[in-house]
Amino acid sequence: MESLFxxxxxxIPSYSExxxxxxxxxxxxxxxxxxxxxxLGKHFSTNYELYLYAFYLGLYNDExxxxxxxxxxxxxxxxxxxxGSKSTSLRKDFTTIQEHVFIATFAKCNVDVLExxxxxxxxxxxxxxxxxxxxxxTNGGLILIREELETNPNYFFQPSSFLQKLLKxxxxxxxxxxxxxxxxD
Amino acid sequence: xxxxxxxxxxxxxxxxxxxxxLSNGLNIILGENGEGKTKFYEAIEWLFQGNNQNLxxxxxxxxxxEHQVGEEFKVSVSVAFKLGSExxxxxxxxxxxxxxxxxxxxxxxxxxxxxxxxxxxxxxVDGKVLLDQIFPVQIRRYSMFKGESExxxxxxxxxxxxxxxxxxxxxxxxxxxxxxxxxxEQSDRAVESSVKLDKKNIQVYKGLEEEISALERKRHGLVxxxxxxxxxIQRLEQSIQEASxxxxxxxxxxxxxxxxxxxxxxxxRLMSLIDEGYTTKLFDENWINIYFEQYLSExxxxxxxxxSKRRKEQSDYDTEIGIRLGEKKAKAxxxxxxxxxxxNVPSKLHMEEMLKxxxxxxxxxxxxxxxxxxxxxxxxxxEYIDSQxxxxxxxxxxxxxxxxxxxxxxxxxLSSSHEDNLKTVRNVKEEMRDLFEFNDQRKNEILDLQQKxxxxxxNRNNILGNSKLAADKLSDVLLNYTSWQNELKSCNxxxxxxxxxxxxxDSELKSKKEEKNKxxxxxAKSFLLKTRDILTDIxxxxxxxxxxxxxxxxxxxxxxxNIFFKKINVNSFTGKIVITRKQYGNKNALTINLYEDDKPFxxxxxxxxxSKHIAVLFAIxxxxxxxxxxxxPMIFDxxxxxxxxxxxxxxxxxxxxxxxxxxxxxxxFIINDKKTDKLTVKKEFDKVKRHKAFMISLKRPFDxxxxxxxxxxxxxx
Numbered sequence: 001m002e003s004l005f006x007x008x009x010x011x012i013p014s015y016s017e018x019x020x021x022x023x024x025x026x027x028x029x030x031x032x033x034x035x036x037x038x039x040l041g042k043h044f045s046t047n048y049e050l051y052l053y054a055f056y057l058g059l060y061n062d063e064x065x066x067x068x069x070x071x072x073x074x075x076x077x078x079x080x081x082x083x084g085s086k087s088t089s090l091r092k093d094f095t096t097i098q099e100h101v102f103i104a105t106f107a108k109c110n111v112d113v114l115e116x117x118x119x120x121x122x123x124x125x126x127x128x129x130x131x132x133x134x135x136x137x138t139n140g141g142l143i144l145i146r147e148e149l150e151t152n153p154n155y156f157f158q159p160s161s162f163l164q165k166l167l168k169x170x171x172x173x174x175x176x177x178x179x180x181x182x183x184x185d
Numbered sequence: 186x187x188x189x190x191x192x193x194x195x196x197x198x199x200x201x202x203x204x205x206x207l208s209n210g211l212n213i214i215l216g217e218n219g220e221g222k223t224k225f226y227e228a229i230e231w232l233f234q235g236n237n238q239n240l241x242x243x244x245x246x247x248x249x250x251e252h253q254v255g256e257e258f259k260v261s262v263s264v265a266f267k268l269g270s271e272x273x274x275x276x277x278x279x280x281x282x283x284x285x286x287x288x289x290x291x292x293x294x295x296x297x298x299x300x301x302x303x304x305x306x307x308x309x310v311d312g313k314v315l316l317d318q319i320f321p322v323q324i325r326r327y328s329m330f331k332g333e334s335e336x337x338x339x340x341x342x343x344x345x346x347x348x349x350x351x352x353x354x355x356x357x358x359x360x361x362x363x364x365x366x367x368x369x370e371q372s373d374r375a376v377e378s379s380v381k382l383d384k385k386n387i388q389v390y391k392g393l394e395e396e397i398s399a400l401e402r403k404r405h406g407l408v409x410x411x412x413x414x415x416x417x418i419q420r421l422e423q424s425i426q427e428a429s430x431x432x433x434x435x436x437x438x439x440x441x442x443x444x445x446x447x448x449x450x451x452x453x454r455l456m457s458l459i460d461e462g463y464t465t466k467l468f469d470e471n472w473i474n475i476y477f478e479q480y481l482s483e484x485x486x487x488x489x490x491x492x493s494k495r496r497k498e499q500s501d502y503d504t505e506i507g508i509r510l511g512e513k514k515a516k517a518x519x520x521x522x523x524x525x526x527x528x529n530v531p532s533k534l535h536m537e538e539m540l541k542x543x544x545x546x547x548x549x550x551x552x553x554x555x556x557x558x559x560x561x562x563x564x565x566x567x568e569y570i571d572s573q574x575x576x577x578x579x580x581x582x583x584x585x586x587x588x589x590x591x592x593x594x595x596x597x598x599l600s601s602s603h604e605d606n607l608k609t610v611r612n613v614k615e616e617m618r619d620l621f622e623f624n625d626q627r628k629n630e631i632l633d634l635q636q637k638x639x640x641x642x643x644n645r646n647n648i649l650g651n652s653k654l655a656a657d658k659l660s661d662v663l664l665n666y667t668s669w670q671n672e673l674k675s676c677n678x679x680x681x682x683x684x685x686x687x688x689x690x691d692s693e694l695k696s697k698k699e700e701k702n703k704x705x706x707x708x709a710k711s712f713l714l715k716t717r718d719i720l721t722d723i724x725x726x727x728x729x730x731x732x733x734x735x736x737x738x739x740x741x742x743x744x745x746x747n748i749f750f751k752k753i754n755v756n757s758f759t760g761k762i763v764i765t766r767k768q769y770g771n772k773n774a775l776t777i778n779l780y781e782d783d784k785p786f787x788x789x790x791x792x793x794x795x796s797k798h799i800a801v802l803f804a805i806x807x808x809x810x811x812x813x814x815x816x817x818p819m820i821f822d823x824x825x826x827x828x829x830x831x832x833x834x835x836x837x838x839x840x841x842x843x844x845x846x847x848x849x850x851x852x853x854f855i856i857n858d859k860k861t862d863k864l865t866v867k868k869e870f871d872k873v874k875r876h877k878a879f880m881i882s883l884k885r886p887f888d889x890x891x892x893x894x895x896x897x898x899x900x901x902x
Contacts, residue, residue: 002590002591002592002595003592003595004592004595004596005595005599043464044464045465049468052468052473053464053467053473056473056474059480060476084468091465091469092469092470094468094469094471096471097468097471097473097474099599099603100474100477100603102599103477103480103481103484103599103600103603104477104480104481104484106484106487106488106596107480107481107483107484107487108480108483113491113592113593113596114491114494114495114498114588114593116590116592117495117588117589117590117591117592117593118587118588118589118590119589119590123592159461159462159463159464160461160463162463162464162467163463163464163466163467163472163617166467166473166475167475169476171476171479172476
């Protein structure tokens with residue numbers, strides 16, 4: 001195959017069980033949309049949407065927090081290659097996000113691909129390293145969400161809260177940018 | 186026919202024998218509440234319609250008290266009628282025996298009739314048969330009314346049918362209409378059977394029959410639906426009118442309602458435009474990649490370095506191998522021994538194109554055939570083509586290759602494809618800004634409209650507030666007012682749709698029937714067709730005539746009712762009574778409404794409502810008299826309690842003008858002196874025209890706690 005991306009996307013990344021409650025409360029398991037989703041108090045249609053959000057939040061804030069050995073890992077049994085693969089009257093397909101996540105993860109991950117090309121390192125080892133990076137940023141993001149909720153349980157009540165949280169990240173750089181009614185530092 | 190005399194004996198509050206002699210024309214019986222008016226009415230009702238159940242409760246308590254144990258006494262109600270020169274008496278009675286425990290035992294219940302001829306000869310007959318002969322039950326139905334609520338006789342579904350059956354000529358056509366319809370159906374069937382003999386027709390004919398019957402069923406359902414919808418529209422209009430009547434300035438209210446509706450619609454439209462699915466857009470619109478560029482750049486640098494390093498290592502390795510093995514393969518070396526670009530850059534297609542055009546399109550210089558540049562490109566392309574060929578495993582170069590896999594190039598490919606698509610990521614900020622601005626603008630507009638809406642609602646509430654309603658009822662009105670109007674709008678739309686659908690159905694039915702008829706004309710025997718045509722015409726004539734008679738009857742009733750109505754309502758309401766016939770499925774129903782300026786007037790006060798009912802009743806009574814060529818008495822208990830004395834006086838003077846005997850029991854014109862507990866008749870009553878008047882009052886003194894002291898009596902005025 002000789003493609004790390006192709007191999008990487010067959011994996012199911014994990015998260016620490018301490019965040020299980022976040023998934024229960026913020027995402028809707030069966031992909032309900034529109035009013036039903038909101039009436040359930042859910043912002044994300046699926047678990048992997050929350051997972052992706054947490055990854056980006058961790059990444060943009062440079063929160064690389066590996067799951068400790070003491071923490072039990074869990075996942076939602078859904079390979080990365082299926083993430084975003086739906087196109088209904090209400091939603092669009094966003095499978096290209098898989099590539100974006102891979103690119104960002106690879107950028108942040110120290111793996112020796114030349115050694116892989118030479119056959120000195122196994123493909124699985126490199127992929128494991130990439131998944132570890134993905135999980136660590138996601139863990140960092142989940143911690144940020146949890147902290148926000150602990151300080152202010154109503155924080156995510158507004159429809160724009162998750163977006164706002166993302167726009168207030170470190171990656172937004174020191175330049176001030178204003179988007180709509182939001183001022184982002 | 187008139188009632189000459191009513192004789193009551195030991196009947197409820199009437200102890201002993203009470204005789205009241207009535208006159209033709211208007212008889213007014215005045216009485217305060219609780220003095221015995223209604224009991225008098227009920228006594229006559231018992232005579233006409235009652236039976237022998239619960240007789241003991243009809244016995245005067247005073248009579249029981251006054252009689253000794255073992256003594257017998259009679260309870261009876263008798264009415265003496267005069268019909269031309271003949272006289273008739275109908276009596277209902279029973280005997281009572283007082284028992285030791287003070288109770289009584291009724292027995293010997295009987296209904297007797299006495300006919301008295303002009304020469305004074307008397308003969309006894311069956312009382313019940315006699316009553317039905319001289320005062321038919323269908324006329325009695327429209328002759329006796331207790332209270333104002335009973336005046337609305339069309340409240341009951343059968344009332345109309347009874348009325349038509351007894352008084353309209355339509356009833357004569359009923360049996361002919363049914364019979365002729367049956368014959369027409371038979372002839373239809375005969376034609377159909379004859380057509381079906383021709384086998385070619387069966388299929389088409391059956392199909393048409395099924396279609397026609399399905400259309401007819403659909404039509405029937407639609408007609409019922411339309412009628413129900415019309416009734417609903419009427420109900421809603423009535424509710425709105427009722428609510429509006431509490432409002433002082435109804436036209437202003439309508440203006441505010443229109444404005445409020447417009448504002449609400451606009452707010453709803455703007456709300457639907459606002460899209461706040463920001464979290465969803467993070468994914469679907471790629472917003473989550475807003476800061477992706479810096480990571481892509483990091484990635485690109487990384488893989489580019491990797492690629493370069495890989496090529497360098499490969500080049501070094503190749504050089505080393507080359508030295509070791511001698512120049513086995515010609516290589517295109519770069520100036521200053523630089524690291525070559527990946528072997529597939531530029532692509533095979535681009536290289537071929539450049540060689541063909543003899544130009545290096547990377548550095549934009551000539552590369553004429555035979556030149557150094559041309560040779561360089563040519564050898565690079567050859568190198569690439571060779572790299573794609575299956576190599577001999579024994580090839581020493583391959584066996585000692587530095588890299589066994591090429592993960593790097595896939596990583597490089599991913600980088601370039603995303604570099605090309607950076608535009609979409611860069612647009613995210615713009616898209617976000619646009620959406621936020623759009624939503625903010627809409628929100629501001631909504632805020633503005635909401636302020637306007639609040640002001641309009643406030644204005645409307647002020648109008649509604651200036652109403653005669655109590656606060657709790659007012660809130661009901663406020664609550665329902667808007668919903669009624671919305672419902673009305675949707676009902677009106679439905680109605681229009683139904684009417685259009687009906688039109689379409691009718692034209693479809695017509696064309697299907699014509700189609701079927703064509704087959705009939707071609708295939709059926711001519712005598713059968715002729716017979717069918719004749720029978721169809723006959724059925725139509727009977728049916729139309731019946732309908733016509735029905736309509737005539739309703740029109741006649743309406744006309745008569747309006748004559749009375751105008752008299753009763755002199756100088757007040759200027760509208761008229763409109764009687765409409767509605768069909769629900771196979772059932773006919775009549776609705777009686779008041780119209781003013783050609784619009785239904787749904788909110789009459791009780792007096793107006795009573796006037797309407799009385800006018801219709803008088804009209805029916807007149808129709809009954811005409812049908813039987815006889816005038817019949819009418820008895821009303823408290824029919825005009827909502828009128829007030831002035832209007833009651835006017836009303837009675839009008840009744841005085843009508844022809845048949847009327848017995849009215851009313852509570853007006855009485856003064857009760859609370860100190861002396863004495864009842865007297867007001868002077869105003871002197872001005873009321875009547876043929877005879879009485880006052881019913883309890884014999885004073887009496888103990889209101891003890892029924893055995895109660896005895897009502899008639900005082901002739």
